[in-house]
Amino acid sequence: MLDLLGTLERTHTCGELRAADAGKEVVLLGWVNRRRDHGNLIFLDLRDRTGIAQVVLDKDLGAEAHLKAEQARPEYVIAAIGKVRLRGKDVINPKMPTGEVEIVASEIRLLNDSKVPPFSPAEDAIGNEEVRLKYRYLDLRRPEMQHNFAVRHKVALAVRQYLSSQGFYEIETPFMTRSTPEGARDYLVPSRVHAGEFYALPQSPQLFKQILMISGFDRYFQIARCFRDEDLRADRQPEFTQIDLEMTFPQQQTVFRVVEGFLAAAFAAVGIKLPTPFPQITYDEAMRQFGIDKPDLRLPGLTDVKFAFAANDLETLAISPGLPIVAVRIPKVGELSRKERDDNRPLFDSRKGAKLIDDLKRLEKSFPDAVNKIREVTGAQSDDLVVLVAGDATAQLRMSDTKSAGRLSEREIAVYSAAGNFRVELARKYAVRHGAFAVTEQVVGSPERDAGQVDGSAAFRPIWVTDFPMFELDEETGRWMPSHHPFTSPHEEDMDRLVSDPASVRARYYDLAMNGLELGSGSIRIHQKAVQQEIFRALGMSDEEAKSRFGFFLEALEYGTPPHGGIALGLDRLVMILAGASSLREVIAFPKTAKAIDLMVDAPTPVSDMQLRELHIRTALKS
């Protein structure tokens, strides 16, 4: 028989009791984490969001309370009423914040019972992910998960407070809106009132936030849910949350300063100091230095070492003379065995005509001068791994060698990109040896975060990447696609090459990368109808198609649209980084599986015929 809470109120949380509380009468409310029965003495570890307190029941001091405690099982919900006392010196538990005290209970109320759970929130060894997701409420009781959502709450609030202090209004945009599919598929919502018509869930508030700028709101933000019906990769969710903002009359730098401000505030909210401003690099420079548009600055970048080789060296090595020779350096890896070398080969992608030469150690005999020069220019120590990547002179490719307006050629990008991706793979593989990632883990896990500000300058390395190309050639369709989205403004001085040389047109598009992850991307937008139409045309969209998909927006552009720009950052990923979590599912309360199923509530499900009839739809199942 269960007890009632009645008028009982908690006096303290389980996690807050300290030696100074000895002698106090307390009421604790929580879950039984563990029970140890020593006959006349029973110990209950009582758990709530804040921590664990030890409750002692002494049969001699109170038979009834002792009896209740005997009935208590793990995950029972109980009230413990009693007095705090200091533990004896030999039973102090220095690992528990409350380890100096215990509560001698005079009364126990069993507020609710629990079946034996499929896994215990008190144990580190938890069930497989499916079981965890089905019994999400048990999984969420674990201290790690409680911590993740505390972080998420603090981060979101800090972002809101900072943006508000900078004159941004949070404005809510609709969830049931118009389908304008592009890139990802829309999730649709059939209308009951308008037979045969559908709303779409927003892939992002992009057009609404631009409309808000046209509406004169000056500075808008929203922590907004977005929806994309994509084939889910391991760590992608059909619904996700982004920090979305937009401002009028911005310089690119204005947007950067705002983002740096709220990120510093978010890091500070969880005890980490993040220096600002962040460094900046152009897309072309990022490709040259890192071979990727989301550089991880915790490790050294790439170096073009072609200067070190003589022309006939290139011939010997079958290296394209017109392309860079890129040195990839991973510190402190030490010498590789033949087997390690062989195992690394498949990590290198040679499909686009890039060639993995070899590491310096193996080149030393044949090219001693070149190797010396390379060591010097890259600053490589003797235990660093340095491998070279170059263009394959024998490769048969349709890629172009021509450079437009001083930018990198397609083949150059291919070589840098192969080197950059290999760098990422080696960095991941040899993480224990180079130790650069451990710095991040140390800061994330540092107990000093609670106390004050831990220095995050080495652990978190943000960088702005700017001046992306406006278009990318879609290899399948041969069509030029926008690198970002079709509302991104080109550089004004590149406008006249939109048709003649689209590859050379730079966009006012920027990404924020941190530790090799893309945190967000944004752009200065097009604010003139004529330019917007020109871009739609450059993307192969007829005026008719543009009008039917974006007609309302093109019309809005005609009524006094100010220059504007903004950015969107993934909140889920940011929280994942700050909580030190290993997957987005650890920082989303009720995530879906890779098959877009909510295992706890069991969704999606079939619905009644009546519901379908009212919505004027039928299911069309293959028979």
Next chain:
Amino acid sequence: MLDLLGTLERTHTCGELRAADAGKEVVLLGWVNRRRDHGNLIFLDLRDRTGIAQVVLDKDLGAEAHLKAEQARPEYVIAAIGKVRLRGKDVINPKMPTGEVEIVASEIRLLNDSKVPPFSPAEDAIGNEEVRLKYRYLDLRRPEMQHNFAVRHKVALAVRQYLSSQGFYEIETPFMTRSTPEGARDYLVPSRVHAGEFYALPQSPQLFKQILMISGFDRYFQIARCFRDEDLRADRQPEFTQIDLEMTFPQQQTVFRVVEGFLAAAFAAVGIKLPTPFPQITYDEAMRQFGIDKPDLRLPGLTDVKFAFAANDLETLAISPGLPIVAVRIPKVGELSRKERDDNRPLFDSRKGAKLIDDLKRLEKSFPDAVNKIREVTGAQSDDLVVLVAGDATAQLRMSDTKSAGRLSEREIAVYSAAGNFRVELARKYAVRHGAFAVTEQVVGSPERDAGQVDGSAAFRPIWVTDFPMFELDEETGRWMPSHHPFTSPHEEDMDRLVSDPASVRARYYDLAMNGLELGSGSIRIHQKAVQQEIFRALGMSDEEAKSRFGFFLEALEYGTPPHGGIALGLDRLVMILAGASSLREVIAFPKTAKAIDLMVDAPTPVSDMQLRELHIRTALKS
């Protein structure tokens, strides 16, 4: 030809310039609100979110800038670069905060043009609502709308900050979830991956927030979008926003104190002092005193004045002797003409056996003693309107006279309710005369709100209504329905009457009313599976049906569910009150029409066959 923003940055907003700024070089960016052309002198009123500044162009001082200003038209976006100067004494505009200064512009850039707008954001006379919604970006430029969203932003942030300070975490719950239709219809989202299956958009995060309590989060809140596919009344939206919260181990009063705290913070954020704690009243008392469960305390309540009449008076008046005679008093209405009296009659609802007797003035001759006593007990002044409402002795009704456990009978409720609704109608009709509502308008419109704290104690009259009946008889189906929702806990002492006398069972359900509007409702929830099942059964739900709809939740209740409770308040309505707006559409950036259409983006729309095929559905249109 349009000008570029280039590297120009705003130095000041339009609304902030004052006499002390005279002599400063400024860059203003905004919209042309009005243009007055006096030949060599052109005046441009430049508008941004913060206000309006007067820009002067003197042809003699700069022909080029003057030429640009000549081209400028209303709603053009311009940059004005120039110097602030004091206006001459005779042209100071005391109505404008910036009225003491003007900007003598040396340069004007035309950043964008505008077609002649269908209505002008600068004018008070705006188009009809359809035009406003289609050109929402023009409508939102109006200062009133800018104000509304400033209020909305401040209120939402204040609520978040307060709740965070009280240990609440904001936790996001899913939008694509399980369909469990009840009350309102679900909006559905067809699944592409799982043919023939659907997600539903949440009508509220009810079950998720209870699951979060089962998960040990202790205190949760969310400012959450909710979706209901109902037939829209004039001022209802298919998607709306609620302040949703839940806590473990609460007393009812714990919830009240939290809500009072965040409401006081929200009011304070817009300059209004709201006294706490709020008064409380039981549902029965509210019916007795106000005849309605959302009392407007700005006007006097009802009084049972049966004591004033003799038995034969009742017979003369054909009044049911077993029912109350309810006096409705509206102050300062003055004497009514016969026509006014006749016009009021249709405002009274006599369908449930209530009878409108007459007003005191007309009863005076026949029942002088009674009228004197009534004046005394109600405190009516001579210019107050007092009407009497009673039970109609001649009415033929199926309603029951029996009272369960000291509660009001159905017939008593019918009489009080007729009186209460009539009170509301009369109060609305005679608002100008009694003046009680004007107090609210004054506080809302008070310019002193910007400066500091305006006293809101007379203008805003919140009240908690508690102890609602657990069930209501659905008159159409004859089934007992939950007054709130089926997760509401009954009073423990009423549990044994669940089946024998459902009408007498009180719920631990509470509403917050303010000025006659329902602001929110909540309850202490059921935390035991057995009780939850019993309630489902009492509502006529078979165990099978309960399992198929709420199986996951019933299972969760078995694993250590703590006592918990919470509340949800409508954010849209709260903002409407605080902004002094007249409709929800004024405080939602992109609202839908009563037919659930977004006129700006034009949604819903038909979608492509390909989209439907991918989602495994077909439209089923009537031919």
